[in-house]
Amino acid sequence: MTIDRRSLLAGAAASATAIAAPSLLRAQGAGAIKIGEINSYTAQPAFLKPYRQGWELALEQVNAAGGALGRKIETLFRDDGGKPEDAVRHAGDLINAEKVDLLSGGFLSNVGLAIADFAAQNKRLYVASEPLSDALVWAKGNRYTFRLRPSTYMQAAMLVEEAAKLPAKKWATVAPNYEYGQSAVRWFKELLKKAKPDVEFVAEQFPALGRIDAGATVQAIEASKPDAIFNVTFGADLSNFVRQGNTRGLFEGRAVASMLTGEPEYMDPLGAETPVGWIVTGYPHADIKTPEHTKFRDAYVKKFNDYPRLGSVVGFDTMNSIAAALAKAGTTDNEKLVDAMKGLKFPSAFGTAEYRAVDHQSTLGAYVGKTAVKDGKGVMVDWSYRDGAKYLPSDEVVKTLRPAG
Amino acid sequence: MFDLILTQTLNGLASASSLFLVASGLSIIFGVTRIVNFAHGSLYMLGAYIAWTLVGRFGPADALGFWGGVVLAALLVGLIGVAIELLILRRIYQAPELFQLLATFGVVLMLQDLTLASWGAEDKLGPRAPGFKSFLIIAGNRFPTYELFLIAVGPIVLLLLWFLFQKTRWGTLVRAATQDREMVGALGVNQRLLFTSVFAFGSVLAGLGGALQLPREAVNLHMDLSMISEAFVVVVVGGLGSVTGAYLAAVLIGILHAFGILIFPKITLVLVFLVMAVVLVVKPYGLMGRAPVGQARGHGPAEPLLLPADGLTRLAGAIGLVLLALAPLVAPDHILLTLTELVIFALFAASLHFMMGPGGMASFGHAAYFGLGAYGAALAVRWLGAPMEPALLFAPFLAGLAGVVFGWFCVRLSGVYLAMLTLAFAQIAWATAFQWVELTGGDNGILGVWPSAWAVPKTSYYYLTLMICTLSVLALRYSIFSPLGYALRAARDNPLRAEAIGIDVMRVQWIAFIVAAFAAGIAGALFAFFKGSVFPTYMAIPRSVDALLMVLLGGVQTVSGPIVGAFAFAGLHEQLMKATMYWRFGLGLSIVLLVILFPRGLVGASLMGLERWRRRRRPAPGLAVEAAR
Known part of the structure; x- marks a missing residue:
């Protein structure tokens, strides 16, 4: 073993520490x-x-x-x-x-x-x-x-539970183009198909995060004539998507399941423009x-x-x-x-x-409920708390998903 | 089918309009002042925020309140533009080309924090425009009337601009200054007033573009940066200084976008840059741009001659190196971590300087090669199971290979066009890393890229980094004073004469491009093992901008500038980020102050000071002769 300067210093420091320890x-x-x-x-x-x-x-x-x-x-x-x-x-x-x-x-x-x-x-x-x-x-x-x-999986699973109850067969998805958006869409598709094998997905849109071209995106979804829409956009993308969708009638007669939209961070900016009847995960802070x-x-x-x-x-x-x-x-x-x-x-x-x-x-x-407008503000109604423990795969499945153990 | 084609065309035209407003302002400002105004996106954002406040105050339901608010917001943004021009830019028009970019970037940072402080973090969804709240049925689809209004705004503004530039004296002066601003000055036109008015006019257009988005898009804090890159693309695709070209480019991009998402929904990430790359490869001066006639007139002072280091500089360099080598003896671990990062950035900046200084090829996308180096290392570890040493060797070749391909296209262009093509390639590389999830892990990156056991201790990795970076920087420096370097400088200073004496200009520039890419790849690979993970952000625009800032801050016309610049910029950035949540304001302000105090960069300024001091001590022979006369 060679004694270099560092180990010498470290040794000196250690003995000093030992003396000063108490x-x-x-x-x-x-x-x-x-x-x-x-x-x-x-x-x-x-x-x-x-x-x-x-x-x-x-x-x-x-x-x-x-x-x-x-x-x-x-x-x-x-x-x-x-x-x-x-x-x-x-x-x-x-x-x-x-x-x-x-x-x-x-x-x-x-x-x-x-x-x-x-x-x-x-x-x-x-x-x-x-x-x-x-x-x-x-x-x-x-x-x-x-x-x-x-997680993304859990929130998607909570929405799938509600989405499976809908009569809708043809779904379109819109999600920001990065890992969160892609995984949310993937899980939603997988879990919904499992719960209801006869659904089909007719269109998917992946606008870049923060840069949605809302008019064109709304039109592209409209063109596929879906029965229902799964939305993962949030923040400014969501506001723009909702405004264009409202004006162009995209949401009329269509069910929408939407990730995170009920969170005050994303719902409050929508104000009176908040779409009514969307199934969302969120946080009804005033009513809990x-x-x-x-x-x-x-x-x-x-x-x-x-x-x-x-x-x-x-x-x-x-x-x-x-x-x-x-x-x-x-x-x-x-x-x-x-x-x-x-x-x-x-x-x-x-x-x-x-x-x-x-x-x-x-x-x-998380809380799952429906959106509504009250006094010109977006709120969640008919909500209930979904315990996260119930929306996770079984321990056996989790173990296969997690190599680290 | 027909109805979809029609509606998507209209959608494309509607989004083209606001893009055109911003881009035309940018184009006019660049044409006259030669300033690449990074802050133009921030002016657009301010236009939207100010309009939101004014319209809210005047009453959004009232037509006068709404439109009055929009127009007033645009005018106020014009005033802000005047303030920026008077306080900052006016002092640095004589600085070397692109240096003003540094100042405008400082302004971007300051405005980000000021906007956050003034308007808060929450997005603002503006009111709908009175008279344009509803929709028309077009080909069976509902189409918002406000979008129709926007479609009309583009051509109207284009027409007004044409009238202004062709039929008024001010417009004629602006056109003349775009061609040759020295000549306009020599003919007795008040240049200061002209520049200020042009900057104000461009700012009003940006502000108007932002304010008109109010009924259409939520006003948010990310509007500035998302707009500025697209606006640059539009300006360059259209052809610098051509307003009609800008309109065509905006329409082209808007429409391609609207149709692109029908076929490739994920294309939005990169489409504008793909368009730009194709246009620039086919038409090197954009759609409507013209090649500059003859040798473009330089503005700043002539490039000073690069000389091999004299005794004093060598001594300073040696002392610096010895200090860095001895640092681990006294510095605690966390300082070593900082130093490792700074040394890597110094090599990164030096590699950019190699093509930008002696090569005269500014790059807006140098992070591509840094990132590819990092990915090269990470991919070797992940897919080939390679340990650190071979991965470090392999990585720069990936970056160099990209340099071979991208460089081949880039060296066919020059100036801002070249810079924008490098940006396009960088964005394509970034999008590939982002989108090719199976290979690169997408935006979640590649984890677990840790060094070999012997290099894990912070001191060991620091010495490894210091050794590789020092050797690489010395090699770059050596090449500057090698035949390649001389040929490169000849090609930069006068391509025609260089060709005449038998230098293959393009080939020399291509080689320089590859060398710079390779060196940046080395830095990237070291960075990957230093951080333990690799992400697409390594080759995103902000990192390219960082490199540019380091080189400019140090002084592009000096050899050691980039190293000093890297230490100054990255060090400042890190310390401020640690010290305060308002680090962006602090950093922006520091940059602006440094730019005003040292218009030749830190090293440039100190070299000039040194030169003066020498002259005073021992008058140069030339001066003595002059005095004798």
Whole structure:
């Protein structure tokens, strides 16, 4: 063995640490637990501003109740600007320079996957809050990554359940041209065909994300004369699609099943233009009367003087689930934390949910209902909560989908 | 069938109109001031936001309130344009070509944060236009009347522009300045006023384009960048400076789009760039553009002679290198990570500089080769099971191969046309990586591209990167002063004379293009193993822009500029991103300030300072003679 400068320095540092250990341990015990939270704050502000507020609300509540392990929790927010490579840089910096105890966040799927791979390489817990990609917990799943939100598969499965009840036989689909849109369409087709073998898909449109040519897209769908439409567009694409579709009568006499459209982030901009009778997944924030949610909403409104969006719920729940994991593990040691996360039950604004041991997906659900217009605003009616646990494949199937085990 | 063809044609014409408004403004500004105005998309976005606010205030139901709001919004955007011109651009007209692009990009970044702060994050769906709320039945399909109105707007504006340019004195001056602005100045026309008015006029058109989208599209924070690339395409496909060409190009793209999605629903991602590539290959100056007559007159000062490094520069370079080599002794891990990234970017910037500085071929799509290098490495790992070492060797060849193919087409063009063709190829490469999910994993990328065990420690990988990048940069530098480099500079400065003395200009440029692509591929491969994963964003437009910014910031006319520029830009970017959520404003402001303070780039400015200092100490013989007279 050669002794080079580095190992010499490391040795010296180690012995210095050993001497100083008792005081150092005490110091660490008193210091805050640090969470490195990476998200596309500037690229996706409509979702992530409420997200950050929800997070801060939960953080305040947890710290007011004494924090975790007798220590306060501190969050370092970093903006990845929507680029996976920048997210990886932040992750490295947070772990090496800021010495955070664990990582969280991620909005876009590819950002989530990049952080997840980094987390596995560096053996750090990563709590993915928002990325919807199925690959995150299945095909590319790893020991250190857990995901809070209902995945693309789960949301598609919830809509298929309703879509299968419709008499419609001929379906058309419209989805943004990237992984989320493609997977949503793929699952929807597969699951609907299984539930109702006689359906056929007569047209599919894949406009580039954020650049839909709404008039032409509406006309192309109209030309295929479908009975029903499955929509995955959101944000500005959705608004443009809806406006052109309304004027051109695309939705008249046709059922529409639509991913995420009931979320306030995407429904509120539509205002009086909100189409009526679409089957959507979403978040009817004003009408949920469960005690957990009322408590959450009241505290949120009080702190920010604004109603919560779905992003607020995701931020709030992510933070709370991390606090629950810390309490269960009794340590910030990442291996023990990961073990604690498996099967962890945590309180969410939608009731208790659990990170499944089998694939690290949480069972947080979503609300499915129909759109309506009330006082010039879009709302959800006839909604019910769908527990995420019921919309996942059986454990045997999941194991085949998840090579990491 | 007939009804579908008719409706899709009308749809194409409707979306062509707003594209034309923005593109014509861009084209006029470029024609006169030679500024590639990146901020034009931001002006379009501001037009939409301001119109949303004004129309909301004046009352959207009232015809006067609506149309008054739209027109006023366009005029206000014109005022913003004037402010940008007076405060920033006016100070840097004398800077080297393309340098102003840097300033306008700074403005883009600042406006993004200002818009977010002023209007909030939520999309705004505007009211419908009074009088155009409903639809007509055309060939059995409902067609919105507002779209019919937009279809009419395009030709009307085209006609007005034609009248303005042919029949008014101002228009004549603008046309004259487009041909030869020095001559117009020499003939006693107030150039400052002309430039400001042209910039204001172009801004009004962009603002109007945005405001007219109000009843049609949700106003959102991504409008700026999604519009600017398409507007550039339209300007170039139409032919620079040709307003009629811009209209034709907008219609061509609009209609192809409307029909394209019927046959290839996924084509929207790349269609405009495919069209541009085909048009530029067939008609190198766009549909209506004309080849510049004779040697285009340069504006900035002549390119200074590139000289091999003198003692002082060598010393500075050596000190820099020694500092980088010794860094791991003192720097903690996270600084090493930053340094690794900066060193990779330095090579990336140097590779772009090689074709842009000595080669005179600016590229708007250099990220393609960086990305292909990264994908080359990742694909070798994923599909061939190759370890890091052979993957690193293989990767640059993929980038170089793309350089061979793309370069062959590109070197047949020059100037902005060449730059836009590189952009088109980069977008095609990007779309391939994005769409070919089976091979590349689509936008979810390829994960698990980690280095071999010996290179996993941060220090080892840093030294590996430093060694490869230093050697590559030195090789590039060496080629600049080799016969190839001299031939390249001859070809840049005067292609005709270069041909006359027996230099095969196109071939020399082609070789330079391939070398630059190869070097960028090396940087990309190192980046892939550094990050552990590869995504299509590696070859997306923002990364090409980053490379351009690094080269321009350092100084395109110097050899070491790109390296300094890479460290300055990427370092600033990283620190600001870490420090504040408003990093875009901070970065934009820093860029604008740097541009105004150092109009020749950081290294260019310091070299000039050094030169002055030397002269003062020891008057040059030439000056002494002058003084003696």
